[in-house]
Amino acid sequence: xxxxxxxxxxxxxxxxxxxxxxxxxxxxxxxxxxxxxxxxxxxxxxxxxxxxxxxxxxxxxxxxxxxxxxxxxxxxxxxxxxxxxxxxxxxxxxxxxxxxxxxxxxxxxxxxxxxxxxxxxxxxxxxxxxxxxxxxxxxxxxxxxxxxxxxxxxxxxxxxxxxxxxxxxxxxxxxxxxxxxxxxxxxxxxxxxxxxxxxxxxxxxxxxxxxxxxxxxxxxxxxxxxxxxxxxxxxxxxxxxxxxxxxxxxxxxxxxxxxxxxxxxxxxxxxxxxxxxxxxxxxxxxxxxxxxxxxxxxxxxxxxxxxxxxxxxxxxxxxxxxxxxxxxxxxxxxxxxxxxxxxxxxxxxxxxxxxxxxxxxxxxxxxxxxxxxxxxxxxxxxxxxxxxxxxxxxxxxxxxxxxxxxxxxxxxxxxxxxxxxxxxxxxxxxxxxxxxxxxxxxxxxxxxxxxxxxxxxxxxxxxxxxxxxxxxxxxxxxxxxxxxxxxxx
Amino acid sequence: xxxxxxxxxxxxxxxxxxxxxxxxxxxxxxxxxxxxxxxxxxxxxxxxxxxxxxxxxxxxxxxxxxxxxxxxxxxxxxxxxxxxxxxxxxxxxxxxxxxxxxxxxxxxxxxxxxxxxxxxxxxxxxxxxxxxxxxxxxxxxxxxxxxxxxxxxxxxxxxxxxxxxxxxxxxxxxxxxxxxxxxxxxxxxxxxxxxxxxxxxxxxxxxxxxxxxxxxxxxxxxxxxxxxxxxxxxxxxxxxxxxxxxxxxxxxxxxxxxxxxxxxxx
Numbered sequence: 150x151x152x153x154x155x156x157x158x159x160x161x162x163x164x165x166x167x168x169x170x171x172x173x174x175x176x177x178x179x180x181x182x183x184x185x186x187x188x189x190x191x192x193x194x195x196x197x198x199x200x201x202x203x204x205x206x207x208x209x210x211x212x213x214x215x216x217x218x219x220x221x222x223x224x225x226x227x228x229x230x231x232x233x234x235x236x237x238x239x240x241x242x243x244x245x246x247x248x249x250x251x252x253x254x255x256x257x258x259x260x261x262x263x264x265x266x267x268x269x270x271x272x273x274x275x276x277x278x279x280x281x282x283x284x285x286x287x288x289x290x291x292x293x294x295x296x297x298x299x300x301x302x303x304x305x306x307x308x309x310x311x312x313x314x315x316x317x318x319x320x321x322x323x324x325x326x327x328x329x330x331x332x333x334x335x336x337x338x339x340x341x342x343x344x345x346x347x348x349x350x351x352x353x354x355x356x357x358x359x360x361x362x363x364x365x366x367x368x369x370x371x372x373x374x375x376x377x378x379x380x381x382x383x384x385x386x387x388x389x390x391x392x393x394x395x396x397x398x399x400x401x402x403x404x405x406x407x408x409x410x411x412x413x414x415x416x417x418x419x420x421x422x423x424x425x426x427x428x429x430x431x432x433x434x435x436x437x438x439x440x441x442x443x444x445x446x447x448x449x450x451x452x453x454x455x456x457x458x459x460x461x462x463x464x465x466x467x468x469x470x471x472x473x474x475x476x477x478x479x480x481x482x483x484x485x486x487x488x489x490x491x492x493x494x495x496x497x498x499x500x501x502x503x504x505x506x507x508x509x510x511x512x513x514x515x516x517x518x519x520x521x522x523x524x525x526x527x528x529x530x531x532x533x534x535x536x537x538x539x540x541x542x543x544x545x546x547x548x549x550x551x552x553x554x555x556x557x558x559x560x561x562x563x564x565x566x567x568x569x570x571x572x573x574x575x576x577x578x579x580x581x582x583x584x585x586x587x588x589x590x591x592x593x594x595x596x597x598x599x600x601x602x603x604x605x606x607x608x609x610x611x612x613x614x615x616x617x618x619x620x621x622x623x624x625x626x627x628x629x630x631x632x633x634x635x636x637x638x
Numbered sequence: 639x640x641x642x643x644x645x646x647x648x649x650x651x652x653x654x655x656x657x658x659x660x661x662x663x664x665x666x667x668x669x670x671x672x673x674x675x676x677x678x679x680x681x682x683x684x685x686x687x688x689x690x691x692x693x694x695x696x697x698x699x700x701x702x703x704x705x706x707x708x709x710x711x712x713x714x715x716x717x718x719x720x721x722x723x724x725x726x727x728x729x730x731x732x733x734x735x736x737x738x739x740x741x742x743x744x745x746x747x748x749x750x751x752x753x754x755x756x757x758x759x760x761x762x763x764x765x766x767x768x769x770x771x772x773x774x775x776x777x778x779x780x781x782x783x784x785x786x787x788x789x790x791x792x793x794x795x796x797x798x799x800x801x802x803x804x805x806x807x808x809x810x811x812x813x814x815x816x817x818x819x820x821x822x823x824x825x826x827x828x829x830x831x832x833x834x835x836x837x838x839x840x841x842x843x844x845x846x847x848x849x850x851x852x853x854x855x856x857x858x859x860x861x862x863x864x865x866x867x868x869x870x871x872x873x874x875x876x877x878x879x880x881x882x883x884x885x886x887x888x889x890x891x892x893x894x895x896x897x898x899x900x901x902x903x904x
Contacts, residue, residue, distance in 0.1 A: 201854055231854045237800070238847040241793045241855075243771055250866035251789075255856035263866040285796070299855060452810040480818035489814040495840065496804075496811040499832065513816035543839065557815060 151228050151306030151338050153177040153200060157213030159363070160195055160204060169195040171212060171363035177355075179306065182339045184349055184371070187359030188385040188576070190546055193342045196359070197309045200340070201231040217307060227256065230305030234312045234574075236292035239299075245271070245287070246280025249299045256303060270302035271295075274328040288438060290321020294328045301332055308333070310341045314348075315574040318438050318602045326352065344576055346375075347390040358382065386548070386576030394581060396609045397588035403430035403612065407466040407565050407596045408449060408475075412458030418444040421457050424615060426565060428465065431587060431597040433611035440618030442600040443492065443569050449598055450489035450567045451475025462486070466564050466596075481513050488558030490568040494550040498542040503534055503553055506542050510561040528556045532582070548579035555583065565596040572603045584609050646767045650695025652878065653767035657776040659875035660768060663882035664760035670886035671756055676898040677745060680752035682889045687759045694767050704762050705755075712751040719747035770795060776869040785863050793848060801841065808836050 159171030170192025177183055187193050198204050199215055202222035217225040233239055242248040249267040258266070267280065274294040278287075287295065293313055300308065310329070314322035322345075329352055333339060343349040356374040358367040367378045375382070379389045405428050412421040419441030426432060426449065436442050447453040448460060454476050464471040466486055470478055475487060491497050500506045507525045516524070529535040532552040537545060542553060551571070558566060566587070572580050587610055591597050601607060607614060646653055652660070671683050691701055720743055728742030774792040777783040812818070812829060819826035852858075893899040 203850060203854060226854075226856065226859065233847070233851055235847060237797075238844050239851040240796075241789070241848070241852055243769075243792075243796060247771060247866065251852075251857075252855035254864050254866055255859060255861070257861040257864050260864055260866060260868065263864070267866075285799075296851075303855065447810060450814060452813055479820060480813045480816045483813065484816035489811075491807070491811050491814070493807075496807050496836070497815060498836070499812065499815055499817060510816045561816065 151218050151225075152179045153307065153338065153340075154216045154219075155213070156215075158196075158199070158215045159212035160192075160199055160209055161212075162195075162209045163207075165209075168192075168212075168363065169209075170199075170359070173213075173359065173363075173365060175357060175365060175368070177338060177340065179338050180335055181355055182333070182353040183341065184346070184353040184356045185340055185342045185359065186346070186356060186382065186387050187366075188361050188387070188578075191359040191361045193359060194311055197231065197311050197340065197342060200307065201229050201309055202226045203231075227303075228306040229309065230300035230303055230307070231309040231311065232293070232296050232300055232313045234315050236289050236296060236316065239296040240284045240292060243283060243285070244280065245276065245278060245282040245284055245295055248284055248295060249302050252299055252303045266302050267298075270298040273301055273332040274298045275324075275331065288321060289317045290324045293317060293321065293325050297325070297328060297332065305337065307338045307340070310339065310343075312342055312344065312574070315344065319604070320437075322348070344386075344574070345388050347388065350390065358387075361385070383577060386578035388577045393605050394577075394584070394609055397584055399429065399431070399612050400592045401429060404428035404594060405465045406463055408460065408462055410449070410458065410460050413445075413448055413455055413460050414458055415441070415444055415448065415453065415456035419448070419456075420618070422617065424449075426596050426598055428564065428596045429591060429594050430612045431591045431599065431610050433607045433614045434598065434600045434617055435602075435607065435614055436617030442617055445617060446489070446567050446569045446598070446600045448476075449487070451478060451483050451487050452489060481515065484510050484561040484563065485514050486563050487565045487567060488561065488563035490554050490558050490566070490571060492569040492573060494554035495543065497554050497557060501541055502539050503542055503545070504529070504538045506553060506557055507534075507560050510557055514561045524560055524562075528560060532556045532586075547574060548576055551575055551579060552582070555586070559590075564594075565598070566590065568597070568599045568601075570601055570603075571599055572601065572606045580606070646697075646700065647695030648767070650693060650767070652690065652693040653695040655878050656780060656869055656871050656875040657764075657768045657773040658780045658869075659871065659878050660764045661773070663879045664764045666879065667760055667882040667886050668757040670883070670890065671753065673902055674890065674893060675746070675749050675900040675902060676893055677749040677752050678896060678898045679889055679893045680749065680756035682892060683756040683886070684752065684759065686885055686889070687756065687763065691763060694763050696763060696766050700766065701759075701762065704766060705759065708755055708758050708762075712754045715754060716747045716751040719750060720744060723747065771867075772869065775865060775867050776871075778863075779865055779869045780871045786857075789857070790849075790852075793852065794845065797841070797844060797848065800844075801837065804837055804840060805833065808833050808840075 153176070155173050155175040158173045159168050161168045173196065185193050185196070200217065200222055202225065215222055217228060222229065240248050241251045246267050249270055250263050253263045253266060274297050276291070276294055276298060284292065284295065297313070314325050317325065326348060341349060341353060350371055353371065356367070356369065356371045357365060358374065358378065360366040367374045375389055379391070383389050406425050407428055408426040410422055410424040412423065414421040422445060434442055434445060444453070448455055460474050462471050462475055470482055475483060498506060500509055504525060507528055508521050511521045511524050529538050532555070534549065534553060534556065537549060542550065545553060555571065571583055575583070584606065587597050599606070648654070671679055691698065720739055721737065723743050723746065728740040728745065730738050730740050731744065732739040770792055774788040777788040778785045812833060817829060819829050890899070
C-alpha cells in the first residue's frame with residue numbers, strides 16, 4: 150500500500166559522465182500495477198534500484214527527488230521488496246524454508262511468527278516442495294518463485310520486479326508469471342520491468358515508457374500507449390504486442406553435410422544422439438531443460454570430449470583435418486572451421502577492448518595484420534559496435550555483449566556456427582539483427598546450429614528442428630525443403 | 639561437486655550436540671595434544687578419536703574416505719624424516735650403506751606423523767556431522783558472532799560449487815576463441831592466469847549481486863536480527879567440551895607417568 154512520487158528525478162553513478170536516468174516526473178498511486186519500458190540503457194534498472202533504496206548517497210549524484218509514501222526510499226526500505234533477474238544470486242540459504250525466513254529474521258520478526266509467514270508465502274507462489282527442499286536442487290523457475298516468496302513474506306507495500314523471467318525458459322517464465330498473478334493483492338503496488346510485453350500485459354494496468362535521453366515518453370493504459378507509440382517502441386527494441394516478426398526462409402536448398410554425430414553423448418548430461426548438420430541450413434535444437442542441449446552445443450563445437458559415440462567432420466568442413474574428431478583439433482584449426490557462441494557472452498571475453506577482442510581470433514588463425522584490420526573494421530560496422538570499439542567488453546550492455554560474442558565467432562569466418570540461446574534476454578532490435586545476420590550467413594552457405602527455447606526465433610529462422618529428449622529415436626524434423634516447422638510452438 | 643553437507647547419521651548422540659560445542663571440544667582437545675612431542679600422546683588420542691567416531695554417527699568407512707589425504711601426508715612425513723632428518727640420535731636400528739635409521743629419528747618422525755592425524759581427525763569428525771546452516775546459527779546465537787560475518791560467509795559458501803563449473807566453461811570458451819597452449823608450458827601458465835582472472839571478475843560480480851539482494855531483504859538494517867531456527871547450548875554441550883578437556887588431560891597424565899612426556903617448550 151505504497152505510493153511513489155518522482156519529481157525531476159535523475160541519477161548519475163559516480164565516475165560516469167552520462168546520467169543513468171534523468172528528468173523523470175512520475176506519480177504512482179498505491180495498488181497500481183505498472184509496466185516500466187524503455188530501450189536498453191534508458192535507466193529502468195537504476196530507477197528500480199533508487200526506489201528500493203539501494204543507491205547509497207555516496208555512490209553517485211542525485212537530481213530532483215524520489216519519495217515513497219513521503220519518505221526517502223532509503224528510509225522506506227521496509228515497505229519495498231525487489232526481485233532481480235538472476236535466481237542464482239538471490240537465494241541466500243541452503244534450504245527453501247530458511248531462505249524465505251532470512252528476510253523475516255533480518256526484520257526482527259519474532260521466531261514464533263516466522264514459520265507461519267514462511268508457509269503462507271510459499272503457498273502464495275505455488276511452491277511445490279516442503280520447507281527442507283535444497284535450493285540448489287530447484288529449477289530456475291522454481292528458484293525465482295522462491296525468491297518471490299522471500300520478498301512477499303515481508304509484506305511489501307511496493308513490489309519491484311527487474312526482469313524476473315529474463316533468465317528462465319518459457320515453462321519457468323510462465324510459472325513465475327502465474328505465481329505473480331495469484332500472489333498480488335489489492336494493497337500491493339507493483340512496478341515491473343520486462344522486455345516481453347505481450348506476456349507481461351495481463352499483470353499490469355498502466356504502462357510507463359522511459360525516454361533514453363531522459364524523461365518519460367509515454368504513460369497511460371496499455372492499449373492507449375501501444376496505439377500511440379507502438380511503432381517507435383518496436384523500433385527502440387521493445388517487444389510490443391503484435392504479429393510475430395517476419396520469417397527469413399532459406400533462399401536455396403541445404404548443401405553438403407558438414408558434421409555427423411553418431412550416438413554422440415556424454416553421460417549423464419546427454420544421452421546418445423544421432424544428428425547431422427548441413428551447409429546452408431539453420432538447425433534449431435529444442436528440448437526441455439536438462440535434456441543436454443548446451444552439452445550438445447559444446448560437443449558439436451569441438452569443445453568437449455564425447456563420452457559415447459563419435460562426432461565426425463566431413464572434408465567439406467575440415468579439409469585435411471577431417472580424419473580427426475573436432476575435439477582433437479588445435480584451437481587455431483578449430484576456430485577457422487567451427488565457431489561457438491556461448492550462452493553467457495562474458496565467458497568468452499579475453500582482452501581489454503572490443504577491437505582487440507575481434508582481432509584475437511583472426512590473429513590466432515594466422516591472418517596478416519592488414520587482413521585482421523579489414524575483418525575487424527567490417528564486423529564493427531556490420532554489428533553496430535563501432536561506437537564502443539575502444540570500450541572494455543565487460544562494460545557493454547546486454548545487447549552489445551551478445552553482438553560482440555557473435556562477431557568474435559564470425560571473425561575467423563568458420564563454415565559452421567554453433568550458438569547456445571543466442572536470443573536470450575535480448576531486446577527486439579538486437580533479436581531482429583541476429584536473425585537477419587544468421588539468415589544471411591546461412592544463405593551464403595554457412596551451417597547454423599542454434600540451441601534455443603525461443604519459439605519466435607525458431608519460426609523466423611530454422612529450416613529444420615531437432616528435439617532433444619522429446620522423442621525416443623532422437624532424430625526429428627524433415628529433410629531440408631520440407632517447409633515450415635509446426636513443432637516450434 | 640564439492641560435498642559440504644553433513645554426511646553422517648544426524649541422530650547419533652554426539653552428532654546432535656551444538657555445533658559450537660563440537661567445534662570448541664575439537665579445538666581444545668587438539669590444542670592440548672600439541673604441548674608434547676612424544677608419540678604416545680597422539681597415539682592414545684587417535685585411539686580415543688576412533689572410539690568416539692560411532693558416537694558421532696560416522697562409520698569408519700566414511701572416516702577413512704574423508705581422512706585418506708591425511709593418512710598419505712602422515713606417511714610422507716614419517717618416510718621423509720626417517721630417511722633425511724639431520725638429528726640422528728639414539729640406537730641405530732637399520733644400517734644400509736649410508737642410511738642409518740636410529741630410534742631417535744623414528745621416534746620424532748612417528749610423533750610428528752601421529753600428531754598430524756590426531757590433531758586433524760577431530761575436525762574431520764565435526765565437519766562430517768555438522769550442517770553449515772546449523773554452524774552459522776550456533777555461531778550467531780551461542781558464540782555471539784556477528785551475523786554479518788556468519789550468515790554472510792554461509793551465503794558466499796553456497797556459491798563455491800558454481801566456481802568449478804565456471805572454470806570449465808571459461809576454459810572451453812578460451813578454446814572457442816582460438817586460444818590454447820599446445821605444448822608450450824609458458825603459454826599454459828599465461829592462459830591459467832587469464833582464466834583465473836576471468837573467474838575472479840565473475841565471482842566478484844556475482845558476490846556483489848548477492849550482497850545487494852541480501853541487503854534488499856534487510857540484511858544491513860539496524861533492527862536486531864531474530865532467529866528462525868533455535869540452537870540451544872545445554873548441559874550436554876558443556877559436558878562434551880568438559881569431557882574433551884578431561885580426556886586430553888588424562889592422556890597427558892599417562893604420558894607423564896610413562897616418562898615419555900617431552901614438552902614443546904622446555
